[in-house]
Amino acid sequence: MRFTTIVFDLDHTLLDSDGSEQLAFAETLHSIGVEEPEQHLKTYQRINVALWKRVEQGELSPNDVKVMRFTQLLERLDIEEDPELLGDRYLTGLGNNGELYPQARELLDALDGHRLGLVTNGIGSVQRRRLERLDLDRYFSGVAISGEVGVAKPDPQIFSHLKFADWAPEQTVIIGDSLTSDIAAGHNASIATCWYNPSRTAHIGPTIPTVEVNQLSEVLGALSTL
Numbered sequence: 261m262r263f264t265t266i267v268f269d270l271d272h273t274l275l276d277s278d279g280s281e282q283l284a285f286a287e288t289l290h291s292i293g294v295e296e297p298e299q300h301l302k303t304y305q306r307i308n309v310a311l312w313k314r315v316e317q318g319e320l321s322p323n324d325v326k327v328m329r330f331t332q333l334l335e336r337l338d339i340e341e342d343p344e345l346l347g348d349r350y351l352t353g354l355g356n357n358g359e360l361y362p363q364a365r366e367l368l369d370a371l372d373g374h375r376l377g378l379v380t381n382g383i384g385s386v387q388r389r390r391l392e393r394l395d396l397d398r399y400f401s402g403v404a405i406s407g408e409v410g411v412a413k414p415d416p417q418i419f420s421h422l423k424f425a426d427w428a429p430e431q432t433v434i435i436g437d438s439l440t441s442d443i444a445a446g447h448n449a450s451i452a453t454c455w456y457n458p459s460r461t462a463h464i465g466p467t468i469p470t471v472e473v474n475q476l477s478e479v480l481g482a483l484s485t486l
């Protein structure tokens with residue numbers, strides 16, 4: 261393999277983030293006595309997606325979303341509780357819940373001897389807690405979390421926050437599930453890109469990944485062909 265440096269995304273690439281979100285949501289609503297919280301998950305997800313659209317349009321900050329999604333949910337459910345408290349509980353739950361995908365650790369172990377990095381768009385406290393709990397720190401020589409460094413994928417500046425000495429873009433590849441953040445960031449930094457596409461979604465948009473895989477077990481084989 262020609263790559264000496266391999267950079268990973270975390271959410272939906274190594275980590276089952278959907279599972280993490282469902283468990284955190286259930287914990288949060290249970291804490292205020294809501295039974296069968298899963299009945300309200302879809303409503304919450306709709307609120308959340310709409311708010312993040314407004315972040316992309318520059319109307320809200322990511323910080324606003326943490327509380328507003330629970331303000332709106334509580335209104336919808338006609339429950340009087342402190343949305344700020346729920347927002348905090350939910351973030352704690354995100355850090356405390358969620359497992360790696362079955363083949364993720366095997367892949368990280370197989371890459372022993374390479375320099376590994378992690379670039380993730382997310383909240384510092386949540387991602388740090390996950391890395392610690394899942395014993396992932398030992399794999400990564402560099403970690404850049406958008407909430408800590410103040411730049412987010414697809415901005416290629418995020419790679420500089422890995423602080424890798426003598427970093428050579430032509431010997432680096434990024435592996436991630438998102439065309440608009442991971443693959444676009446790689447493209448913007450002139451590094452090779454490996455699109456993890458487990459649901460075999462049709463490719464859309466202007467950014468073409470260097471290679472596509474549908475399972476994590478295919479990554480090593482795919483990288484050795486580049």
Ligand SMILES: [Mg+2]
Nearest residue numbers: 269271272437
């Ligand atoms: Mg992702």
